[in-house]
Amino acid sequence: MAVKTESKNGLMVCRVEGDIDISCSPDLKKVFDKLIAQKTPKIVIEFSKVTYVDSSGLATLVGILKNMRSYGGRMRLAGMSTKIKGLFEITKLDKLFEIMATEEEAIAGL
Amino acid sequence: MEENKVSIEIPSEIKYIRKVSSEILESLSPYGPDEKRLFDIKLCAEEAIRNAIVHGNRADKKLHVRVSYWVEKDKLNIVVEDEGPGFDPEKVPDPTEKGNMFKESGRGVRLIRKLMDKVDFNEKGNRIRMEKALK
Incomplete structure (x- = not known):
């Protein structure tokens, strides 16, 4: 798993590549802990190169959202494959997260 | 006894999860399941093994997780059993x-229940059996 971050239009875009599973969820959390410590107001996580997410990955993303909301931050997810979006739908996390089809759509209006 | 049944025993360590799921997926190539089915099988096998390691055996490296799998009538069966006290x-x-x-x-x-065709637990709650059609 790798995360590339880019500051863009006043928000932070985080492009994740690879698997978000139990072996790399702690690394993902560390990346976002730094952004949260800086009270980054708006984050878009881009998923188009994410190949796999397990329940520990979902739990990590929920934790990131919870921490961002604690200081009024906003987060959107973008570019998910149908398979991965299906996991959010099964767990009803699609109701908790703002999930947009593309990065551009996620940035717009955030 | 189930035909072509494969059994693997691993220590309760996260690093073995992917190894086992990869072995299961490789064994399915003769049956030609589509990409979505392979994704579901990989995820559910890994979720079950992770639960067995983390919740069942509380990551005690002295305890083991047994994974068995076989194909019967184009249906994959996976059984994951830990040595913990079980759960309801x-x-x-x-x-x-x-x-x-x-x-x-x-x-x-929840993911396992939704993505596999059949799921059941033994009475003690330390063994899960999952079934998924390959076509």
């Missing part, structure tokens, strides 16, 4: 209920 799957909080949405646990079991 009916008592796992529903992760989709409003008050539980921010909780960390419970999603693995």
Whole structure:
């Protein structure tokens, strides 16, 4: 798993590549802990190169959202494959997260 | 006895999860399951093994997890058993209920129940059996 971050239009875009599973969820959390410590107001996580997410990955993303909301931050997810979006739908996390089809759509209006 | 049944025993360490799921997926190539089925099988096998390691055996490296799998009538069967005290799957909080949405646990079991065709637990709650059609 790798995360590339880019500051863009006043928000932070985080492009994740690879698997978000139990072996790399702690690394993902560390990346976002730094952004949260800086009270980054708006984050878009881009998923188009994410190949796999397990329940520990979902739990990590929920934790990131919870921490961002604690200081009024906003987060959107973008570019998910149908398979991965299906996991959010099964767990009803699609109701908790703002999930947009593309990065551009996620940035717009955030 | 099930034909072509393969059994693997691993220590309770996260690093073995992917090794086992990869072996299961490789064994399925003669049956030609589509990409979505392979994704579901990989995820559910890994969720079940992770639960066995983390919740069942409490990551005690002295305890083992046994994984068995076989194909019967174009259906994959996977059994995952740990050496822990077991749990009551009916008592796992529903992760989709409003008050539980921010909780960390419970999603693995829900994903397994939704993505596999049949799922059952033994009475003790330390063994799960999952079935998924390959076509």
